[in-house]
Amino acid sequence: GAVVSQHPSRVICKSGTSVKIECRSLDFQATTMFWYRQFPKQSLMLMATSNEGSKATYEQGVEKDKFLINHASLTLSTLTVTSAHPEDSSFYICSASYQFEKLFFGSGTQLSVL
Amino acid sequence: GQQLNQSPQSMFIQEGEDVSMNCTSSSIFNTWLWYKQDPGEGPVLLIALYKAGELTSNGRLTAQFGITRKDSFLNISASIPSDVGIYFCAGQRSDSWGKLQFGAGTQVVVTP
Numbered sequence: 269g270a271v272v273s274q275h276p277s278r279v280i281c282k283s284g285t286s287v288k289i290e291c292r293s294l295d296f297q298a299t300t301m302f303w304y305r306q307f308p309k310q311s312l313m314l315m316a317t318s319n320e321g322s323k324a325t326y327e328q329g330v331e332k333d334k335f336l337i338n339h340a341s342l343t344l345s346t347l348t349v350t351s352a353h354p355e356d357s358s359f360y361i362c363s364a365s366y367q368f369e370k371l372f373f374g375s376g377t378q379l380s381v382l
Numbered sequence: 383g384q385q386l387n388q389s390p391q392s393m394f395i396q397e398g399e400d401v402s403m404n405c406t407s408s409s410i411f412n413t414w415l416w417y418k419q420d421p422g423e424g425p426v427l428l429i430a431l432y433k434a435g436e437l438t439s440n441g442r443l444t445a446q447f448g449i450t451r452k453d454s455f456l457n458i459s460a461s462i463p464s465d466v467g468i469y470f471c472a473g474q475r476s477d478s479w480g481k482l483q484f485g486a487g488t489q490v491v492v493t494p
Contacts, residue, residue: 274424300480311470311484312425361424365480373417373424 271295272364274374281352282382289347289377291362297342298364303335306359306376318345352381388471388485395461396493403469403488404455411473414447414454415482419468428469429456461492 271294281287291301299320304312316326316337324337334356336348345364349356361376388405395401405414413432417425429440431447431454438445444457454473458465468489472482 272424277422302480302482311486312482313484314481317481359422363480363482368479371427371480371482373426376422376424378422 272298272362272372272374274362274377276377277375278378278380280380280382283353284351286348286350287352287379289349289360289362289379291345291347291364291374293343293364293366293372296364296366298345298366299342300365300368301339301345302363302365302371303337303345303347304361304363306361308359312361315347349379352379354381357381386471386473386483386485388488390488391486392489392491394491394493397461397463399461401458401461401465401490402455403471404453405471405473405485406453407473407483408452409473409475410451411483412451412476413474414445415472415474416443416445416454416456417470417472419470419487425470458490461490463492463494465490466492 273292275290301318303315305315306312315330316324318324318337318339320339320342326332339345357380359376362374363371386405386407415430416428419425429445434451435449436447442459468487470487471485
């Protein structure tokens with residue numbers, strides 16, 4: 269079956285630095301990818317929709333200048349958390365769309381900002 | 383985004399017992415999905431439902447898409463220790479393909 273790879277699985281960074289998270293569709297072309305955030309013991313909340321070759325669309329309340337999304341190819345979307353602060357510590361998960369029929373989730377990235 | 387109302391929040395059951403959880407929404411969805419998430423992992427799809435009234439099984443799992451399109455339930459029969467985890471419902475609207483609204487999750491703990 270289709271596989272979505274997310275890297276890194278864990279990252280620890282200092283406050284004020286930027287962190288890039290990659291989401292790759294390994295055996296299919298994903299025209300659309302989605303980024304979610306999950307705080308401890310909470311549910312997944314959609315942050316943004318990433319479309320290949322165009323600007324991402326962000327959900328209400330998500331700062332687009334803080335969470336930069338780039339979807340430069342049909343197999344890769346990146347989420348960059350800029351000037352990270354402790355409150356940005358969270359589990360970030362991507363999903364990728366296959367032919368508008370199926371969705372596949374990555375394994376997530378645990379971000380800890382010190 | 384607004385979360386779905388998922389209940390119960392947690393369940394502590396003995397091995398062999400059945401488990402039931404449900405989700406309700408004030409909005410209509412055209413797709414209901416049930417996922418299981420293990421700690422530190424992304425959610426894994428268990429069952430997808432596409433039509434109101436649809437009843438679908440996947441092994442010991444059974445899920446139904448409510449007639450009103452505003453609710454869904456998931457049953458797990460004869461639970462086993464590996465059923466431990468957090469189960470999430472997710473709804474998708476017809477005008478928002480791929481954008482899922484998740485319930486708050488049901489933590490299932492199975493004791494031998």
